[in-house]
Amino acid sequence: MAPVFHRGQLAIPVTCILMLGCIFPLALLAVFSVFEVDLDAFTLVPAFSGQNWVQMFTNPVFAFLIGKAVVSGAGTAVLAAIIGYPIAVSMTRLPVLWKGVGSIVLLTPLYTGEIVRIYAWRVVLGSEGLINATLKWLGAISEPLKFLLFSPFTTHLVLLYNNLPFMVLAIWISAELIDKRLIEAARDLGARPIDAFFKIILPLTTPGLAVGVFTVFALAAGDMMTPSLLGGTSGATPMAMIDNLFGTAFDWPLASALSLSLLVVLLVFATGFVGVLLRFDGARAVFRRGAR
Amino acid sequence: MVNTPDRAPDVSGPGLLLSARGLTKTYSGQRVVDGIDLDIPERAFTTFLGPSGCGKTTILRMIAGFETPNAGSLVLDGRSLSGVPPERRPVNTVFQSYALFPHLTVFGNVAFSLTLRRQSNVDVAARVRRALDAVHMAEFGDRYPHQLSGGQQQRVAVARAIIAEPHLLLLDEPLSALDKKMRGHLQIELKDLQRRLGIAFVYVTHDQEEAFALSDIVVVMNKGRIVQKAAPLTIYARPATAFVADFIGAATLIPGDIIDGGAAGPASIETAIGIVQCPAVEGLSKGDKAMLAIRPEHVRTGAHGLKATIRHVVFKGDRYLVEAEVNDVILRFMSDSPLTSGETVGLVVDQDRAFITRID
Numbered sequence: 001m002a003p004v005f006h007r008g009q010l011a012i013p014v015t016c017i018l019m020l021g022c023i024f025p026l027a028l029l030a031v032f033s034v035f036e037v038d039l040d041a042f043t044l045v046p047a048f049s050g051q052n053w054v055q056m057f058t059n060p061v062f063a064f065l066i067g068k069a070v071v072s073g074a075g076t077a078v079l080a081a082i083i084g085y086p087i088a089v090s091m092t093r094l095p096v097l098w099k100g101v102g103s104i105v106l107l108t109p110l111y112t113g114e115i116v117r118i119y120a121w122r123v124v125l126g127s128e129g130l131i132n133a134t135l136k137w138l139g140a141i142s143e144p145l146k147f148l149l150f151s152p153f154t155t156h157l158v159l160l161y162n163n164l165p166f167m168v169l170a171i172w173i174s175a176e177l178i179d180k181r182l183i184e185a186a187r188d189l190g191a192r193p194i195d196a197f198f199k200i201i202l203p204l205t206t207p208g209l210a211v212g213v214f215t216v217f218a219l220a221a222g223d224m225m226t227p228s229l230l231g232g233t234s235g236a237t238p239m240a241m242i243d244n245l246f247g248t249a250f251d252w253p254l255a256s257a258l259s260l261s262l263l264v265v266l267l268v269f270a271t272g273f274v275g276v277l278l279r280f281d282g283a284r285a286v287f288r289r290g291a292r
Numbered sequence: 293m294v295n296t297p298d299r300a301p302d303v304s305g306p307g308l309l310l311s312a313r314g315l316t317k318t319y320s321g322q323r324v325v326d327g328i329d330l331d332i333p334e335r336a337f338t339t340f341l342g343p344s345g346c347g348k349t350t351i352l353r354m355i356a357g358f359e360t361p362n363a364g365s366l367v368l369d370g371r372s373l374s375g376v377p378p379e380r381r382p383v384n385t386v387f388q389s390y391a392l393f394p395h396l397t398v399f400g401n402v403a404f405s406l407t408l409r410r411q412s413n414v415d416v417a418a419r420v421r422r423a424l425d426a427v428h429m430a431e432f433g434d435r436y437p438h439q440l441s442g443g444q445q446q447r448v449a450v451a452r453a454i455i456a457e458p459h460l461l462l463l464d465e466p467l468s469a470l471d472k473k474m475r476g477h478l479q480i481e482l483k484d485l486q487r488r489l490g491i492a493f494v495y496v497t498h499d500q501e502e503a504f505a506l507s508d509i510v511v512v513m514n515k516g517r518i519v520q521k522a523a524p525l526t527i528y529a530r531p532a533t534a535f536v537a538d539f540i541g542a543a544t545l546i547p548g549d550i551i552d553g554g555a556a557g558p559a560s561i562e563t564a565i566g567i568v569q570c571p572a573v574e575g576l577s578k579g580d581k582a583m584l585a586i587r588p589e590h591v592r593t594g595a596h597g598l599k600a601t602i603r604h605v606v607f608k609g610d611r612y613l614v615e616a617e618v619n620d621v622i623l624r625f626m627s628d629s630p631l632t633s634g635e636t637v638g639l640v641v642d643q644d645r646a647f648i649t650r651i652d
Contacts, residue, residue: 184358185391187378189405190456195379199404203395285395288438 026263032256044252052257062258065238066265073221074269076159077213080167083160084212088171089201103172106165114162118229121158125149150232158230159220166219167212174208174286175201203282210277214270221266238262309334309460309492310355314364317350324350326516327364332460332494333509337486339495341503342513343539348496352462355494356385369459384453386463390445392437398424398448399433405456423455424448426485443474450482454489461486463495467502479505500540504528512536519652534583534649543585546621547651550580561648564619565598568641570648583649588613590642591625597638602631 036047056062091102109117124130125148132144147153178201186196224239238258245255277283310332317325325347332338340348353359355366357378366373373381384405392401402423406416424430427447437445446466453461463482467475483506486493497503503510504524512520512527512535520532531537534545546563553559559572563584576582600616600623612627616639623639631637 179389179391181387181389181391182393184356184378185385185387185393186404187358188356188383188385189452190379190408191404192377192379195408200393281395285436285438288394288436 026260029256029260032252033260035253035256037251037253039250042250052253055254056257056261062238062261065236065241066262068236069221069238069262070265070269072156072159072227073217073219073266076156076163076220077167077217079156079160080164080216081171081209081213084164084167085171085205085209088168088208089175089205091168091172092175103169106168109161110165114225117162118158118226121154121161121230122149125154125157150230150235152231152234155227155231155235158226159223162223162226163216163219166215170212170215171205171208174205174211177286178204203280204286206277206280206283207286210274210283214273217270217273218266307334308332309336310366310368310494312351312364312366315351315354315361315366316363317347317354317359318362323516325354325361328516328518330511330518330521332492334492335490336508337483337493337495337506338509338511339497339503339507340511340513341497341500341539342519344498346513347516348513349464352385352464352494352496355381355460356383356462357381382459384456384458384461386446386449386453386461386466388465388468390437390449390466392445392448392452394437396436397433398429398435398437398440401437401448402433402452402455404452419455420451423451426454426488427451427481442470443478446470446478447481450485454485454491458491460492460494463493465497466495468497468499475502482506512539514539514652529645530647531585531649533652534585535652537583537585537647537649541587542624543587544621544623545649546584546586548582548584550576550578550582550648552578559648564621565623565641568646569643570646571644573648573650576648576650581651583651584646585649586623586641586646588624588626590646591623592640592642593625593627593637594640595638597640600637600639602633602635602637605631605633 032044033052034046034048034050036045036049036051037043038045091099094102112120122129126132127144127146127149129148131148132141135141136144182200182204183196186200187193191199222239224237224243227235227237228240229235239262242255242258242262245251245258249255278287308331310330312328312330315325315328315330316323324345328347328351340351342348350359354361355368355373357373357376368382393404396404399420402420403416406419411419420433421430424433427450429444429447429451432440432444432448437448440448446469449466466482467478470478479502482493486506493506495503495506504527507524509521510524510527511518514535520527520536522530522532527536528540531540531543537543538545546565548561548563551560551562551567553569553572557572558569559576560567560569561582561584565584568584570584573582598618600618602614602616603622604615605627606613606615607630608626612630613624614627614631615622615624616637617623618639623641625639
């Protein structure tokens with residue numbers, strides 16, 4: 001007979017991982033954030049001062065960078081939702097074989113690695129790139145379009161491109177789980193296809209939409225590589241700054257304070273978002289019993 | 293298809309509601325519904341009865357508009373249904389698994405069809421209340437489907453389907469997910485509701501007791517075709533074919549030859565258990581092969597009957613179901629006393645009630 005575990009015992013591995021991988025590093029960050037740096041001796045001093053936190057709140061650059069990350073993430077998530085939703089819902093209508101093909105096509109870009117994709121976009125969007133060259137050849141422009149590369153446009157185009165699959169997958173699965181008889185029932189009761197969409201499909205896909213928005217928000221708001229390699233002067237992020245402070249500047253205390261601030265802000269937005277989501281009947285129904 | 297005389301006079305009066313001609317549905321080359329001709333009268337309770345896969349649900353789905361026939365026509369209220377989408381048919385459906393909207397309350401579910409038509413809120417509330425009253429669910433308006441029992445969900449599904457006052461209500465095995473007691477309750481309620489509303493119900497089931505309990509007309513189907521269409525009593529007492537006799541009431545079917553008798557009066561059939569005289573069947577005459585059908589209630593023990601050996605005895609609660617062998621034929625009958633296996637008894641067949649049917 002297989003050994004029987006108590007429910008509490010089963011929680012031990014995950015508790016250990018959580019403690020070691022999450023709680024402990026966070027506690028370390030919290031401790032570092034009240035230290036100071038002695039630049040002469042090149043050491044960390046356990047000063048237990050609020051100096052870094054005062055900086056965090058008074059120097060507008062931190063608030064600006066964190067705000068920029070939040071807006072960037074939220075914008076990408078909203079755009080991905082608008083573009084991804086129709087793709088996801090139309091995938092549910094495909095025959096089974098084409099659903100498989102569809103999911104492979106959707107995921108293939110993710111296998112190529114972020115750096116490869118970013119440089120590929122440089123090739124496409126650069127001054128001598130594919131788009132500018134084509135437009136020039138067609139005679140549509142005489143000078144290359146500068147905004148295509150190293151601009152907020154580039155950053156968000158690529159953030160969108162990189163993260164769209166996660167949005168589509170999340171919505172697709174949630175749309176796929178809707179009992180088709182609910183749509184039939186709606187039609188039977190007088191709903192045109194458009195009514196059935198707004199009254200049945202949309203409410204019952206809110207969980208998928210939420211998971212998608214949540215994932216894309218987190219990935220896009222936390223992406224350092226794409227903005228710094230494609231955003232040009234607009235590419236500054238709190239993550240790049242943390243990287244700088246920890247590495248080059250040897251200001252671990254300030255980096256710790258910035259890391260914690262970023263985390264808290266993102267958590268607040270995420271929590272608020274889940275709170276809003278749970279107010280929808282559709283989401284509540286699905287979380288309670290599934291979409292049937 | 294065989295049309296036996298109808299013994300339900302209350303449905304012969306009203307006019308024609310729905311008529312199907314040559315209705316056919318094919319799935320990957322297989323004719324699931326095979327050229328059905330059928331007329332459904334107004335205000336009647338019509339039941340499609342048959343084993344699973346006989347095409348009964350497909351017919352219902354074609355009437356509702358979820359499936360497009362490959363051939364044939366459906367005419368409702370004198371208008372062709374061809375090309376009419378489900379939302380524009382004056383027909384509503386009670387689904388097998390109810391298909392209640394999980395994100396809407398009972399009120400929201402029942403009001404669904406009215407809210408699509410932009411009615412005033414006062415009007416909607418009053419009509420929802422009336423519909424819920426009709427199914428005894430008035431106090432459950434605020435609940436969500438998952439907070440209801442199966443029987444309650446079924447009632448809500450009915451209320452949701454009748455609120456728009458359809459000309460025809462389709463019910464696809466609506467009671468099959470419920471326990472036997474609840475099924476009995478709801479059968480009575482459904483029949484009562486149908487009489488009060490005066491709406492034609494078309495019901496699909498594989499349960500013959502349910503079909504008999506509810507219907508004015510029973511349409512027995514097999515392999516995509518109608519085998520017999522008649523009142524329940526006729527279907528039970530005079531099955532048109534051996535399939536119907538076997539499917540309904542579990543008759544023992546014994547092959548034989550008609551040796552005497554014409555279209556009317558008694559006919560004699562010679563079988564392994566001897567020559568039995570039964571009422572004649574139209575179209576069968578001397579020399580034809582046929583089946584003698586004997587139900588458990590047609591057999592009793594008697595001193596001067598057929599010599600039979602008891603094979604199995606099954607306790608059924610009120611009585612015992614006994615299987616006895618006569619010349620390699622197994623006859624079943626109900627007994628008040630627990631007979632023992634191997635015992636020899638005399639069996640008498642009630643020749644007025646046993647019947648002859650065609651071989652399918």
